[in-house]
Amino acid sequence: MKSLLIGEYREGRLLDTTYELIGFAGQLGAESAMLLVGSDSQLPAFNGTIYLADAGVCGEYNPDLHKQLILEVVGKLNPDCIVFMHTSYGWDLAPRVAAALKCAQISEIVAITDNGFEVGCCNAKMRRTVRSATGRTVLTIQAGAFPVAGREGTPCVEQLTTAVTSTLEFVGYEPAEAKDVDLAKADVIVTAGRGVGKKENVPVIQALAKALGGELGASRPVVDAGWVDHSHQVGTTGQTVSPKLYIACGVSGAIQHLAGMKKSDFIVAINKDKDAPIGEVADLLVVADVMQFVPALTAKLQ
Amino acid sequence: MKLLVCIKQVPDMESRFKPNGSGTWFDEADLAWRMNEYDEYAVEEAVRLREQLGESAELTVLSIGPDRVVEAIKKALAMGADRAVHIQDPAVADKDPWQIASIIVAHAREQQYDLIFTGMQSQDRGSAQVGVLVAEQLGLSCATTLVGFSYENGIVTAKRELEGGIKGVARLRLPALVTCQLGLNVPRYPTLPNIMKAKKKEIAALPVDGLLAEPAVAVTTSFHPPAKKGGGVVLEGEVGVLVDKVIGILKEKTAILR
Numbered sequence: 344m345k346s347l348l349i350g351e352y353r354e355g356r357l358l359d360t361t362y363e364l365i366g367f368a369g370q371l372g373a374e375s376a377m378l379l380v381g382s383d384s385q386l387p388a389f390n391g392t393i394y395l396a397d398a399g400v401c402g403e404y405n406p407d408l409h410k411q412l413i414l415e416v417v418g419k420l421n422p423d424c425i426v427f428m429h430t431s432y433g434w435d436l437a438p439r440v441a442a443a444l445k446c447a448q449i450s451e452i453v454a455i456t457d458n459g460f461e462v463g464c465c466n467a468k469m470r471r472t473v474r475s476a477t478g479r480t481v482l483t484i485q486a487g488a489f490p491v492a493g494r495e496g497t498p499c500v501e502q503l504t505t506a507v508t509s510t511l512e513f514v515g516y517e518p519a520e521a522k523d524v525d526l527a528k529a530d531v532i533v534t535a536g537r538g539v540g541k542k543e544n545v546p547v548i549q550a551l552a553k554a555l556g557g558e559l560g561a562s563r564p565v566v567d568a569g570w571v572d573h574s575h576q577v578g579t580t581g582q583t584v585s586p587k588l589y590i591a592c593g594v595s596g597a598i599q600h601l602a603g604m605k606k607s608d609f610i611v612a613i614n615k616d617k618d619a620p621i622g623e624v625a626d627l628l629v630v631a632d633v634m635q636f637v638p639a640l641t642a643k644l645q
Numbered sequence: 646m647k648l649l650v651c652i653k654q655v656p657d658m659e660s661r662f663k664p665n666g667s668g669t670w671f672d673e674a675d676l677a678w679r680m681n682e683y684d685e686y687a688v689e690e691a692v693r694l695r696e697q698l699g700e701s702a703e704l705t706v707l708s709i710g711p712d713r714v715v716e717a718i719k720k721a722l723a724m725g726a727d728r729a730v731h732i733q734d735p736a737v738a739d740k741d742p743w744q745i746a747s748i749i750v751a752h753a754r755e756q757q758y759d760l761i762f763t764g765m766q767s768q769d770r771g772s773a774q775v776g777v778l779v780a781e782q783l784g785l786s787c788a789t790t791l792v793g794f795s796y797e798n799g800i801v802t803a804k805r806e807l808e809g810g811i812k813g814v815a816r817l818r819l820p821a822l823v824t825c826q827l828g829l830n831v832p833r834y835p836t837l838p839n840i841m842k843a844k845k846k847e848i849a850a851l852p853v854d855g856l857l858a859e860p861a862v863a864v865t866t867s868f869h870p871p872a873k874k875g876g877g878v879v880l881e882g883e884v885g886v887l888v889d890k891v892i893g894i895l896k897e898k899t900a901i902l903r
């Protein structure tokens with residue numbers, strides 16, 4: 344089994360997720376090489392060949408060109424699988440490569456089993472086992488699902504260059520919005536999820552946060568709907584937190600939310616659905632209606 | 646200018662999912678259906694562009710599936726799409742993303758759309774592949790995960806959402822395809838007059854047989870709940886009792902309550 348790992352590099356930095364790819368390849372028992380559009384001053388520690396293209400020349404987001412580089416290396420190495428992180432870089436680029444190679448793509452793998460790859464579905468409530476029916480397969484792996492490889496080894500570098508014309512032009516980055524609350528410092532976070540029902544109910548969640556001396560957190564739909572400001576959002580596209588106590592109120596537990604809070608010391612979830620995936624990380628799952636339970640808890644604490 | 650928005654109908658994610666007879670997907674009995682959340686943002690953005698361009702543009706909504714998907718199509722028409730294509734496929738759930746994309750491509754290749762909108766992924770499968778595969782097969786410029794969109798003079802400016810809240814901005818020349826992320830806009834609720842107007846709009850029904858030539862490239866062998874990690878305590882019962890139990894546990898297990 345031979346794999347080609349596609350490393351990640353953004354805003355002039357090698358991303359740590361690159362080591363998750365190496366960890367995945369280790370579990371797969373695959374012999375691997377890596378392709379990185381990055382910089383020779385930021386190489387990952389890795390025992391193998393790195394095909395390196397200069398991001399300064401090739402661009403950090405230039406999917407047509409990155410695809411072309413991958414196809415060239417695939418031609419040289421003939422790998423069984425091409426592995427990306429399931430991130431904004433990976434899910435954008437992987438299907439382009441799968442389309443060009445006319446091969447299967449298996450997205451957001453969470454585990455390797457004897458029967459195939461496990462992937463999440465139905466908003467993380469369920470799993471599927473999927474097998475490829477083509478000789479070569481494009482894989483994307485869920486961030487955080489596989490062990491991070493130890494940083495050992497010195498890669499052997501082969502430089503790549505290529506040029507393509509593209510109808511897409513990268514303009515630049517916009518920084519994340521400034522935060523007016525630093526959730527990372529809070530000992531207690533009480534988060535409002537979509538299950539709180541409406542904007543008018545958010546103060547009820549806020550009141551519990553206050554009674555516990557904590558901050559208000561929010562899931563993404565609550566922020567998107569304008570119920571709570573973005574600076575309170577927890578998750579992959581918000582803040583990553585690990586308070587002593589995290590109380591998730593009406594949050595289903597999608598992976599992008601869990602990624603931002605699963606390292607909390609003690610997690611309480613209040614959800615009317617006993618099967619909600621938040622139960623997978625919760626130390627305590629209270630099966631109840633948030634709008635009945637939370638005010639009663641707050642009253643008892645005061 | 647010809648615009649297309651591709652939508653999927655999915656079950657309500659708060660449903661309880663049970664494996665179907667073949668054990669490879671969910672049993673559809675007793676499920677409530679709705680438009681895939683990501684696609685609602687795609688429809689809204691497409692309708693906004695249709696409004697910006699006025700009569701020089703036409704917006705088609707496309708969905709593949711059994712008859713039930715007409716409900717989702719009607720919603721898109723009531724939101725402002727001009728016409729619809731329903732690709733009739735009772736076995737849509739057995740198709741892999743490659744096949745779904747190929748079906749859309751078979752239709753879109755003839756129609757020569759200038760700009761296609763899709764959700765970035767579906768809530769049930771979550772493969773995040775179909776939009777990009779369509780773009781690649783048709784040779785369209787493509788950007789995924791949009792949280793910002795604008796169009797002027799043949800150029801789309803796409804704001805992509807990256808990890809940690811950073812955005813990446815790119816310009817795409819038409820023809821193009823964009824996949825839409827949550828929060829791109831605020832999808833409208835169809836008003837009663839628009840629901841009535843939508844009833845008169847055309848829904849062209851096409852059998853899938855004439856459009857699918859590709860075999861599946863990935864095979865699902867099992868659909869099952871995740872293995873329970875265990876450890877967590879589950880409390881059910883009357884609210885007053887729950888409150889006392891929770892306070893007891895917090896006192897014991899955390900340093901927050903003394």
Ligand SMILES: Cc1cc2nc3c(=O)[nH]c(=O)nc-3n(C[C@H](O)[C@H](O)[C@H](O)COP(=O)(O)OP(=O)(O)OC[C@H]3O[C@@H](n4cnc5c(N)ncnc54)[C@H](O)[C@@H]3O)c2cc1C
Nearest residue numbers: 536537538562563578579580593594595597599615632633
């Ligand atoms: C690229 C990407 C990035 C993302 N980034 C983030 C992120 O940073 N943060 C984030 O949170 N999400 C993020 N998401 C979205 C994520 O996938 C989920 O859609 C989101 O987390 C769901 O939020 P929720 O749990 O509040 O809502 P839902 O999934 O709708 O869940 C609501 C929950 O409330 C329960 N409920 C309903 N009513 C009640 C009631 N009366 N009492 C008790 N419980 C009730 C339901 O059973 C359900 O479990 C991202 C998605 C993508 C694709």
